[in-house]
Amino acid sequence: MGRIKRLRIGNKVLGIKLMVMKPIFTWGFSSFATKHDLRLFKRGKYWEARHFPFFDFDTKSLYRIRNFAETYRCGYDLEYAILQTSNGYHLIFLDHMMWRGCLELMFVAVNYGLDTMFFRISALRGFAVLRYGSKGKKPKPKLIECTDMWSWNWFIKSRAKFLVMYETTNW
Amino acid sequence: MREMVDKLIDELDDFLERMDLEGVLYKVVEAILEDRWDDAIDEIAEFTNGNLEGDKARDFLEEMWNEMGDVLTELYETGELYNPEE
Numbered sequence: 001m002g003r004i005k006r007l008r009i010g011n012k013v014l015g016i017k018l019m020v021m022k023p024i025f026t027w028g029f030s031s032f033a034t035k036h037d038l039r040l041f042k043r044g045k046y047w048e049a050r051h052f053p054f055f056d057f058d059t060k061s062l063y064r065i066r067n068f069a070e071t072y073r074c075g076y077d078l079e080y081a082i083l084q085t086s087n088g089y090h091l092i093f094l095d096h097m098m099w100r101g102c103l104e105l106m107f108v109a110v111n112y113g114l115d116t117m118f119f120r121i122s123a124l125r126g127f128a129v130l131r132y133g134s135k136g137k138k139p140k141p142k143l144i145e146c147t148d149m150w151s152w153n154w155f156i157k158s159r160a161k162f163l164v165m166y167e168t169t170n171w
Numbered sequence: 172m173r174e175m176v177d178k179l180i181d182e183l184d185d186f187l188e189r190m191d192l193e194g195v196l197y198k199v200v201e202a203i204l205e206d207r208w209d210d211a212i213d214e215i216a217e218f219t220n221g222n223l224e225g226d227k228a229r230d231f232l233e234e235m236w237n238e239m240g241d242v243l244t245e246l247y248e249t250g251e252l253y254n255p256e257e
Contacts (some may be wrong), residue, residue: 006255025223027235030190042184109257125183129190140234161253163235164190165215167222 003117007139023167027133029159031122033096046126052155053102054128055091055109056118057146065091066145072105079148081155086138088116088131094151099126129164192218197254200247203236 032038033050040049057065065082069091072078083090093105106119122128134140146152192199195218201209211232216224225232236243246252 023222025219025227025231027192027231044180106216125186127187132238133231140238145189156239157242157245160239160246161193163192163196163239164194165223165231166190166218 024136026135027165028131031128050096053093054130058088079151082145083141084144085141094155137151200243
């Protein structure tokens with residue numbers, strides 16, 4: 001098993017103060033709908049694999065997220081959940097779709113002013129990961145809105161098979 | 172160009188393997204259900220090559236268990252949790 005190692009060195013206040021952040025382990029889940037979809041991904045069939053559409057928005061603008069989510073709830077019956085994080089919000093649509101559809105949703109989110117690094121990382125990886133554990137002193141994401149609790153419970157149950165842990169830093 | 176793309180895909184696949192708890196989850200859940208927390212912590216320490224061990228590993232596991240314990244127990248008892256030794 002490879003060692004997870006990712007250490008960031010940041011310069012705060014225009015490089016006057018150099019900070020070496022302490023790495024923190026946290027946990028979350030990946031976006032693969034089922035094990036079958038993970039197998040498809042590992043065989044290189046990225047576009048055919050189904051995923052839950054995940055978003056991690058570094059914004060305080062909850063109304064924009066809600067507007068974006070409601071568009072798809074009204075148009076496609078996509079239930080959703082919003083979780084508050086230490087730096088913004090997670091949005092999770094509570095049904096899966098092909099990876100192409102997930103990326104298209106992310107592109108639409110950009111038009112709502114909801115562009116994030118999360119999108120770019122996910123597009124490169126071919127799957128998405130959301131933190132669900134705490135990040136050092138930063139608390140775990142908290143569920144603040146959900147349009148259908150049955151779907152949320154079904155979603156959480158499905159994520160137990162896709163738990164991931166990773167090393168991050170706390171700025 | 173093709174070689175670069177293949178290399179990038181290999182790196183990403185490796186990243187996924189390093190994150191995925193599936194290979195260690197069965198043993199961790201089994202140990203916790205049998206109240207062998209130290210064994211569960213050892214599994215996590217081994218998984219991270221010692222990067223996460225001791226009290227920090229315990230905190231990590233306790234938080235995850237508080238949130239996902241019920242579901243993981245159900246999956247374990249119904250045989251749905253992947254056991255790499257089978």
